[in-house]
Amino acid sequence: MTLRKRIIACLDVTGSRVVKGTRFVDLVDAGDPVELASRYAAEGADEITILDIGATRDARPTLLDLISRAATALDVPLSVGGGVRGLDDAAAFLDAGADKVAVNSAALRDPSLVTRLAERLGSQSVVVAIDAARSGPNAWRVRAVAATEETGRDAVTWALEAVERGAGELLVTSIDRDGTRAGYDLELNGAIAGSVRVPVIASGGAGSAGDVAEVLEAGASAALLASTLHFGILRIGSLKQELAARGLSIRMPAPVPSAQEVAAWLG
Numbered sequence: 019m020t021l022r023k024r025i026i027a028c029l030d031v032t033g034s035r036v037v038k039g040t041r042f043v044d045l046v047d048a049g050d051p052v053e054l055a056s057r058y059a060a061e062g063a064d065e066i067t068i069l070d071i072g073a074t075r076d077a078r079p080t081l082l083d084l085i086s087r088a089a090t091a092l093d094v095p096l097s098v099g100g101g102v103r104g105l106d107d108a109a110a111f112l113d114a115g116a117d118k119v120a121v122n123s124a125a126l127r128d129p130s131l132v133t134r135l136a137e138r139l140g141s142q143s144v145v146v147a148i149d150a151a152r153s154g155p156n157a158w159r160v161r162a163v164a165a166t167e168e169t170g171r172d173a174v175t176w177a178l179e180a181v182e183r184g185a186g187e188l189l190v191t192s193i194d195r196d197g198t199r200a201g202y203d204l205e206l207n208g209a210i211a212g213s214v215r216v217p218v219i220a221s222g223g224a225g226s227a228g229d230v231a232e233v234l235e236a237g238a239s240a241a242l243l244a245s246t247l248h249f250g251i252l253r254i255g256s257l258k259q260e261l262a263a264r265g266l267s268i269r270m271p272a273p274v275p276s277a278q279e280v281a282a283w284l285g
Contacts (some may be wrong), residue, residue: 025064025258059091173210229254
């Protein structure tokens, strides 16, 4: 059975507001996270991802109240990341209503954390986020703490280790492409997707429906979009129609009933 490709709306949050920049800097305000999450879910997003991008850098916990409000408003899966330091943080996210927890810097410092999370929460709830920058032909190096710290780790090697330790998904962000709308790094996502047995979520570089189609065709199981949605460049409904027209297996949004249909149902 062919699994359907997913479209995931990503909300990078700091100070309880959605922000977006280019290559992790030059951030601008993009709106209220709960309002945007609800809108994207209604438009057909298969999942919502909320990343508190300043939590690790500022050594503070992720905003649990925000997670709770978003989870209450949504009827699609919610993934949350940022500031995960250990099991208690991850469990608190799930208790607040998240379906999945994304871990990045803490797992790089202590890879055994991935195993402990998978054992306690289940692999299906553990997403390892990998922020990678190209370091040469077919080579990428992982960075930590909102892409500010070099780790020396090879991205594909780390992806393999994370999966072996229990990660159920990988969120792969190209630092070079982030916010540029120049297209995803197809080689990066293809190299990782071709090496692991779990779904790969491609992030960084979406600028058009063609970009999204290309990365899904390159092996990614899902495409993550942020600024193209926040600033109205793409709309999820029309994007999914274009992807389906290209032969990709996509879950289409349910049609919105007309006023006449609603009146007939109400009798």
